[in-house]
Amino acid sequence: MSALASWRLALRLARRDAMRHRGRSVLVLVMIALPVLAVTAADVVIATQEVSGVESLDRRLGAADALVEVPAGGAPMLQAFDPYDGSTSADGVPADHEPPAAAEVSDVLGGVRLLERRQGDVYLRTDDGVAYVWATEVDLRDPLTRGLFDLGSGRWPADSSEVVVNREVRDQGYAVGDRLDLVGDDAPAPIVVGIAESTTSRTMPVVAGPIGSLGIEPSEWSGPAWLAAGGDVSWAEVEELNALGATALSRAVLADPPPDSEAPEEIRAWSSGTDDAMVAAIVLIVVMALLEVVLLAGPAFAVTARRQARTLALMASAGGTPAQSRRAIIGGGVVLGTVAALLGVALGIGAGRLLVPVVQHWSGEWFGPFDVPWLHLLGIALFGLVSAVLASVVPAWIASRQDVVAVLSGRRADTRPSLRSPILGVVLIGVGVAGSAYGATSGSSGEFAIAASAVVAVLGMILLVPVVVAGVARLAGRLPLSPRYAARDAARHRTRTVPAVAAVAATVAGVVALGIAVTSDEAENEGTYQAMLPMGDGAVTAYDLTPPQWRDLHGAVAAKVPDADVVLVDGLVESTSMAEPDARSYYLETRAPGVPRHQPLLSMMATTFGSSVLVDDDMPEIVRGVSDAGRRRGDAALAEGRVVVFTDRPVDADRVVLRPSWSTMDDSGNLPRATVPATYVPIDRSEASASLVIPPAVIDRLDLPHAPVALAVSGGRITPEQEEAVTEAVQAVTNDGGFYVERGYQADDETVIVQLVLAGLGGVLMLGGTLTATFLALSDARPDLATLSAVGASPRRRRWIAASYALVIGVVGAVLGAAVGFIPGIAVTYPLTRGWDPEVEAHYLDVPWLMILGVVVALPLVTAALVALFARSRLPLVARVD
Amino acid sequence: MSAVLRMAEVTRVHGEGATEVHALRSVSFAAHPGELVAVMGPSGSGKSTLLTLAGGLDGPTSGVVSVEGVDLAGVGAAGRARMRRTSIGYVFQDFNLIPALTAVENVALPLELDGVRSRTARAGARAALEEVGIADLADRFPDHMSGGQQQRVAIARAVVGDRRLILADEPTGALDSETGESILRLLRARCDAGAAGVLVTHEARHAAWADRVVFLRDGVVIDETGADHADALLDAGRIR
CATH class of the missing domain: 3.40.50.300 (P-loop containing nucleotide triphosphate hydrolases)
Known part of the structure; x- marks a missing residue:
């Protein structure tokens, strides 16, 4: 018989067997089809959400054939076929190259018509302040722009005094007929004549009108751009434009790209640089998922193989080869895997279709047309098929080597476990431990080494499961009947039990490892938390309040917290409100003579009081982390008109270099530098809330503006009610203010949520693994249950046995998994909590014992209880061989 | 009678x-x-x-x-x-012992199911095995016994507890x-x-x-x- 014919026979037998044992087949189908479905749905949604090059052409080009841009002031360019995938100015060319004019561009393209388009952002005054709006200037009545915007109501702008806005802008207080209130001295004030949606962005505020309507000027790094009409733009023409200093997005090039080798080498090097770590992470995830699916589906194939044991033994006694026996079982994997994969993909596409509108609701960009990435789906379907085949391989292998005589004489036990695999298991776990230790101690890619070792350790653990199951059975002699029976029977049917236990163990290992990582990360957050103020103290900060407003606020706050000291803090104006785009904010760079520039005087500081430069005649009480001696030195220095500079490194100097600079929303400049007498006062960097204190006379002499920047509230413990009252008082004066109260470290809800999600996921997978194995075991145990019934077991006994089964599988799996999970879990805390400062030896380890206890003890108990609840309490009758 | x-x-x-x-x-x-x-x-x-x-x-x-x-x-x-x-005690043609339990556990089964303490049940089971002449095989599993031995265990199970x-x-x-x-x-x-x-x-x-x-x-x-x-x-x- 040829191999093909023998496969055909095996597949036919498998198909009939699958039809005959529907329950078991459905079990396998669900185990494999569910993950395939989930991944397919996710893939379809992602593919739909991604607007690929060709799909995006209409929304980027409108009806034009190309979009030509001058991005770098006219320097010759290199670009990918789609310039948004990568473009750069060519090296070694002087940047004083003249940017190409429209006529030059048109000439290159054979004299085509060009329509100018400008883009940029503008600031718009709204009911709530100032909003950032994405602006496009282009003649929207030109048919070339069809597809860039969808007009909802009103009409397109006719001249540069008219614009259209989208719903987002409309919702901020502008209606058709209103005049836009743009921020800027000589900004235009166009009238809204229509509501139009961008075809790209769904939620961003957008405004569009003809050139000049919004006042966008081409700048050095965002030069002019044109939509070109008049036929296909070839890659050769694109390269010609590149030489002129322009990039081009050509419809023809994207629709039918030239060979990759045509793209400039520099650009290719970018795009082909796939992220190794990313690929490795994906491979790891796929391997773990495959492992889990294989383990979950494995027991069903083990039972199939056992049910066919007699048939296979008869085949063998009639001259069948082991290969034929194997095929008979693997055939089942092929049949069920194929059906599950097709079913999963089909249902997944449907689920994806239903999910697209839901996901679109949460996304700021318009999705492309519904997209089914067939090549991906082929891979996902193959994953399903491969997992089914892999799940059937071990049972098939064991079936092909079964003791024909033993099977025909009706003995049912598995063969003795080999010693080789547990030894290999121990070795693999050893490798896992070593790899984790390496990952914990090595630098950058530690997490990856640990994740890879975790997979190795889990594989090793799987090889140990048979030994552990056998050991549990040996220890079960003293247990009551049901658990004793369950433990022994589990050990006797290892091919069925081991994958189920391993599936539970692998899940628990993952849950425990991630749990330790998350909890330790949280411990690090708590351990490195830096209080900005003494516990219970507070600070009010706000921008752009006038001194009288500050005084009013001072009175209001003092009234809300009567038993606290409220002090007005004076400082350099370092930040301004968005509502005043032209207001200047200042920055003061400090340097000690003789200290290199890359060594900051203060390595860490929190700006608690609205400014890092405080202005005062005395050392402000609110500055913490300074010794009494330092405070006295500081007071003395300020009295002498010296500047106090806080530092956390030894500085031997009596002057400081001050380099002030200023900036507004779109401009900046430097002010003359000054060297002034200074006293350096050591400060504990973890408590530093200011970098220097300048006497008012000195800062006035430097001509730097200072103003009240904050209110310090200290001395009385601020209650949550007071906190709310003060916050309201601040909000009554300004939107741009806040009240911070030091409450110490506040645990993040997220950690608890992540732990719950982990435990939930673990619970679902554990339930899946346990239920499969338990109900397969029950169907396998029919004769035993019948015997039990005959010797007087009450019907309830079946429930007890079922629950004991679940308990044995759950507990053994959970304990093993937890033990193995500790390896990567502990290891990963090293790179995770190392901290940013390589000089500081930091490590935090916090084991979430409650969660682990829940997973190892409570989950198996709950699973067992569920099984007991849902198991049928009816014992089968002995079927007599007549 | x-x-x-x-x-x-x-x-x-x-x-x-x-x-x-x-x-x-x-x-x-x-x-x-x-x-x-x-x-x-x-x-x-x-x-x-x-x-x-x-x-x-x-x-x-x-x-x-x-x-x-x-x-x-x-x-x-x-x-x-x-x-x-x-x-009532049953003896079947194909013995119907539970393979996951040893001989003595199989025999003790009816007693254990009846709530007799494990130690007492096993003592009774050993006595029953003695009666059928295979007390020395008490701790063997059925798979490691001959058909005749298994059937003796089955009879012991059928009579245990009088x-x-x-x-x-x-x-x-x-x-x-x-x-x-x-x-x-x-x-x-x-x-x-x-x-x-x-x-x-x-x-x-x-x-x-x-x-x-x-x-x-x-x-x-x-x-x-x-x-x-x-x-x-x-x-x-x-x-x-």
Whole structure:
């Protein structure tokens, strides 16, 4: 018989067997089809959400054939076929190259018509302040722009005094007929004549009108751009434009790209640089998922193989080869895997279709047309098929080597476990431990080494499961009947039990490892938390309040917290409100003579009081982390008109270099530098809330503006009610203010949520693994249950046995998994909590014992209880061989 | 002497309408202490049905089955299960030992299921194994025993806890003749010690061990013979 014919026979037998044992087949189908479905749905949604090059052409080009841009002031360019995938100015060319004019561009393209388009952002005054709006200037009545915007109501702008806005802008207080209130001295004030949606962005505020309507000027790094009409733009023409200093997005090039080798080498090097770590992470995830699916589906194939044991033994006694026996079982994997994969993909596409509108609701960009990435789906379907085949391989292998005589004489036990695999298991776990230790101690890619070792350790653990199951059975002699029976029977049917236990163990290992990582990360957050103020103290900060407003606020706050000291803090104006785009904010760079520039005087500081430069005649009480001696030195220095500079490194100097600079929303400049007498006062960097204190006379002499920047509230413990009252008082004066109260470290809800999600996921997978194995075991145990019934077991006994089964599988799996999970879990805390400062030896380890206890003890108990609840309490009758 | 097992006008019908099968029709039958009754008949004659009804694993369509004076229909499923733990012992053709349990655990099963403490149950089971002559195999698993040894374990399980009704369904069917004889000798000895035994067999030579032989065909008792058959006939006539 040829191999093909023998496969055909095996597949036919498998198909009939699958039809005959529907329950078991459905079990396998669900185990494999569910993950395939989930991944397919996710893939379809992602593919739909991604607007690929060709799909995006209409929304980027409108009806034009190309979009030509001058991005770098006219320097010759290199670009990918789609310039948004990568473009750069060519090296070694002087940047004083003249940017190409429209006529030059048109000439290159054979004299085509060009329509100018400008883009940029503008600031718009709204009911709530100032909003950032994405602006496009282009003649929207030109048919070339069809597809860039969808007009909802009103009409397109006719001249540069008219614009259209989208719903987002409309919702901020502008209606058709209103005049836009743009921020800027000589900004235009166009009238809204229509509501139009961008075809790209769904939620961003957008405004569009003809050139000049919004006042966008081409700048050095965002030069002019044109939509070109008049036929296909070839890659050769694109390269010609590149030489002129322009990039081009050509419809023809994207629709039918030239060979990759045509793209400039520099650009290719970018795009082909796939992220190794990313690929490795994906491979790891796929391997773990495959492992889990294989383990979950494995027991069903083990039972199939056992049910066919007699048939296979008869085949063998009639001259069948082991290969034929194997095929008979693997055939089942092929049949069920194929059906599950097709079913999963089909249902997944449907689920994806239903999910697209839901996901679109949460996304700021318009999705492309519904997209089914067939090549991906082929891979996902193959994953399903491969997992089914892999799940059937071990049972098939064991079936092909079964003791024909033993099977025909009706003995049912598995063969003795080999010693080789547990030894290999121990070795693999050893490798896992070593790899984790390496990952914990090595630098950058530690997490990856640990994740890879975790997979190795889990594989090793799987090889140990048979030994552990056998050991549990040996220890079960003293247990009551049901658990004793369950433990022994589990050990006797290892091919069925081991994958189920391993599936539970692998899940628990993952849950425990991630749990330790998350909890330790949280411990690090708590351990490195830096209080900005003494516990219970507070600070009010706000921008752009006038001194009288500050005084009013001072009175209001003092009234809300009567038993606290409220002090007005004076400082350099370092930040301004968005509502005043032209207001200047200042920055003061400090340097000690003789200290290199890359060594900051203060390595860490929190700006608690609205400014890092405080202005005062005395050392402000609110500055913490300074010794009494330092405070006295500081007071003395300020009295002498010296500047106090806080530092956390030894500085031997009596002057400081001050380099002030200023900036507004779109401009900046430097002010003359000054060297002034200074006293350096050591400060504990973890408590530093200011970098220097300048006497008012000195800062006035430097001509730097200072103003009240904050209110310090200290001395009385601020209650949550007071906190709310003060916050309201601040909000009554300004939107741009806040009240911070030091409450110490506040645990993040997220950690608890992540732990719950982990435990939930673990619970679902554990339930899946346990239920499969338990109900397969029950169907396998029919004769035993019948015997039990005959010797007087009450019907309830079946429930007890079922629950004991679940308990044995759950507990053994959970304990093993937890033990193995500790390896990567502990290891990963090293790179995770190392901290940013390589000089500081930091490590935090916090084991979430409650969660682990829940997973190892409570989950198996709950699973067992569920099984007991849902198991049928009816014992089968002995079927007599007549 | 009152009968341990008494069946009166017992009928069992499987299925309905066109697929209706009469497994037993108005069978009346009794087994007394110290008596081994052989039930013979061709395949499908209702032998097995008779045993499942006698053990309370199945209920009659009509008629009464009582064991030690208790009507099995009147005690509910739990009661019948309790009867099987304390009064009725089964021996099957293919032994039906539980492979996950050792010999002594298999024998102790009825006691353990009845709530007897594990230690006591095992002591009782060891005594029962001693009686059937395989006390030294107590801690072996069934897979590591010969057929004859397994059937001895099964008999020990059927008699442990002084149960007075032993129902044996072709107990020698899977054994060679010599081993089979020794098993029957054991059953006989057990009955001589005061139990009532019902032995389903199709071999006349085994029926020789019995005090009486009941012939079944198509669910009807067609003949009865035996050493003290006059008494048996009397007994069978005296239905209640």
